Amino acid sequence: MKYETTILRDERTGDTCTCIQHPSGLEIRVMEQPGFSTAHAMFGTKYGSIHTRFRLEGDADYTEVPAGIAHFLEHKLFENEDCDVFSLFNQVGASANAYTSFDRTVYLFSCSKNFDCSLEILLDFVQKPYFTEATVAKEQGIIAQEIKMYLDDPGDRLFFQLLRGLYHNHPVHLDVAGSVESIAQITPELLYACYRTFYNLNNMVLCCTGNITAEQVLAVADRMLKDAPAQKLEAVFLPEPETVVRPYASAKMAVGKTMFMIGFKSQPESGLEEMRAALTAMLTFSVIAGSASPLYQKLMAENLINDTFNTDYFSGDGFFCMLAGGESDDPQAVLDALLAEIESAKVNGLDAALFDTLKRAAYGEALTANNAPEGAVSTLVDSYMTGGISPFARIQVLSEVTLADAQRCLCERFRADRVCLSVIEPAAPQA
Template sequence: MEELVYQQLNEKIYQETMDNGLQVFLLAKPEMAKTFGIFSTNYGSIDQTFTPIGKSDKVTVPEGIAHFLEHKLFEKEDRDVFQDFTKLGASANAFTSFTKTAYLFSATSQIEKNIETLVNFVQDPYFSEKSVEKEKGIIAQEIRMYDDQPDWRAFFGTIQSLYHEHPVKVDIAGTVDSIQNITKDDLYTCYETFYHPSNMSLFIAGNIDPEAIMKQVRENQAGKSFPQAPEINRSYPEEPAAVAEKESSITMPVTTAKCMVGVKENVLDLSGKELIRAELLSDMILDFYFSKSGAFYEELYKNDLIDDSFQYETELDRQFGFTILGGDSRKPDKLAKRVKEMLHELKTKSIPEEDFTRMKRKKIGQFMRALNSLEFIANQFVHYHNLGFDLFDVLPEIESLTTKDAEEYLQHWIKEETISVFQVKPQGNE
C-alpha cells in the first residue's frame, strides 16, 4: 500500500493496485461522521463502438446501453440491491455520464459491510431476457420524462448542434427506439469488456481505518476470478472542427424562450495536464466576465436580454469538449448575437494583473471549499484520475497560472466556425 502525501493540503491518500488491476484509493477523514464510497468504471455513453474482449472485430451497441447496464446491475435474480444497502443503514445511488459509470453509497455505520456490498454487487452481474424487457419500459418512461424538460432539451440540443458524428451528441439514456434493441447478450458484452477490474477504481473517503479497509478489499478481490486484463479498443468517428449547425431550434410549451450559445472545444491534442489547465482557465474567464458581478453579465441584464436563469459551464473530457452559455430570454435572437460578439471580444481583452490575481484567489477559494465535501473529493478524484491527472494537484496548477496563460488561451479559444446557437421557442412563435 502506497501513501500519497499532499503537504500543501494536509491530505494523504492510500493507494494500491490489486493483482487483477483494480485501483483502490482511500482517504481517511476521522473528523467526519460519514463515509462515502464510489466504485466506478472508465466507461460511459460515448463508448458505443469497441472490440469486445476475446474478439477481433468491432461492434456498435445500441445508444443508451451504458445507462441501461447501470440500472440492471442493481437487479439480481432474487432481490433489489438497494434493499441490501437500506438494511445496512446506507444510502446508495449510481450515475452514468459521457465517460464514466459509477456506483456509490454513503453511511455512518457498518462501513465494511457496505463496502463489501458495493463491490460484490457490481462484480456479480445478472441479466435475463425477461428482466431486460421489463427495464425497457422503465427507462423509456425516464427518457420521455426528460424529453418534457425544456432545460434538458436545451442542453442536449446545444450539444447536438455542435457535433456532427461524435456519440456525445446522443442523450446518455439513449432514445425510446434505441433501447428497444438492447439484448441480454449486449449487456454481457459491454459488462465483460468494460467492467474488468483493470478498467475500474474504488475510492473510499471518511472515518475509516485505511489498513483494515485495504486488507478487506485485497482479500475480497483475491477470492474472485477474472480473465486476463484486456486492452480495451474503443473507436470514435472522425469529427470535423466546425459545428454541425450554426443555428437550430425546437418549440415546446414554454412561456419564455431559452437561448443557448455553445462553443465546440478542441481537446484531441491536449494531454491530461493541458486539459485541466484549459478547463481551469475557461472556468475562471467565464466567471470573471459572465458571473453576476461580471461586466458582460451586467450589460446583458441591464438590456433585458437575460434573467437570473443565465448560466454557463465548460466540460472538457477525453474525445470531446464544450462550453455552453445561456438561459431564459424574452429577446433570444438579440441575446445570441450579443453573447457571440462578447465571446469574440475576449480575444482582444488584456487582463490587468490585479484582476487575474482576484480570479485566481476566487478559484482557489472555490476549490478549497469544495474539498469539505467527501462526495466532491471522491467523484472528482476519479474523474481526474481517468484523465491522467491528480485532483490534489489542481491547487498548485491554479497557483501556477499567469496572466500570459489566460491571454494566450483567449487568443485561440473562440472561432466563428466553432460557435452554435440553440433555442427552445414557445409554441406558436415559429
C-alpha cells in the same frame, strides 16, 4: 498481499489521499476524514454513453451497441439472481445509488455504520452480472419512463440539442439513456458483451472517503475482488471535424420563457492538460461574461439576461466546449454581444485585475472541494477518470495559469466560427 501504494498530500489543507494499485488490477483511492459521521464509496468504470463502438485486443471487428446501453447496464446490475440489491443495502442502513454519464458509470453508497458490510455488497454486486430476457424486458418499462421524464426536461433538451449542433460524429450528442427505440434493441447477450469489456477491474476505480481507514477498505477489497487479467481495450470514435454541425438549433416546449445555451467547440485535451485547459477557459470566460464583468452589467441593464445566466465548461474523451446559457427574450442578441466582447478582448486584452481577483476566487473554491466526504469522493473519482491525476492537482494547476494563458485560450477556444446557439422557445399555450 503486496500493494503499490502512493500517499498524496495537499499541503494547504492537510488532506491526504492513499492511492493503491491492488493486485486484482483495481485502483483504490482513499481519503480518510476521521471527524465525519459518514463514509462514502464509489465503484466506477470508464464506461459511459459515448462508448458505443469498441473492441478488445484480439477481436477482429469492432462491436457497435445501441445508444443508452451503458445506462441500461447500470440499472440491471442492481438486480441479483436472487434479490434486489437495494434491499441488501437497506438492511445494513446504507443508502445506495448509481449514475451513468458520458464517460463513466459509477455505483455508490453512503453509510454511518456497517461500512465493511456495505462495501462487500457494493463490490459483490458490481462483479456479479445477471441478465435474462425477462429482467431486461422489465427494465425497459422503467427506463422508458426515465427517458420520457428527460424528454420533458427543457434544460436537458436544450443541452442535447446544443451537442447535436456542435458534434457531427462524436457520440457525446447521444442522450445518455438512449431512446425508447434504441433500448428496445438491448439483449442480455449485448449486456454481457459490454460488461466483459468495460467492467474489467483494470478499467475501474474504487474511491472511499469519510470516517474509514485505508486498511479497512483493503481488508474488504482483498476478500471481495476477483483478479482480472489486464486487457487492451480500444474504444473508438469516428473522426470529428473542427467545425460545428449548425450555428443555430431550436425547439418549442412547455416553458415559461425562452431558454438558450451557447457552445464554443474547441480542441479536446486529456489528463492534466484537460484540467489545465478547463480551468484556464473557465477563468477566461468569467472575465468576459461572469457576473462581475462589464458585459454582464450591460446585458443586465438591457434586460437581455436574468440571474440564470451562467458560464461553464464541458469536456471529456474527444470533446471540449465552453458553455454560456440562461433565459432571455432575445438569445441572438446575447450571442452577438458576447461575440463582440470576445473579439474586443482579443484585440485589447483581458482585464488583468479582474483575472487576478477571479483566480483568487477559484483558489477558494478549489480549497473547499473536499470539505465533506460526499464532495471528496466525487473529486477522487473525477481525478481518476481525468487520466488518473492527483485529486489535489486543481490548486496547483490554478496557481500556474497566467493572464497570457487566458489570452491565448481566448483566441483558440472562443471562435465565432465554432459556435452554436441552442434555443428552447415556449410552446403555444394549451387550448
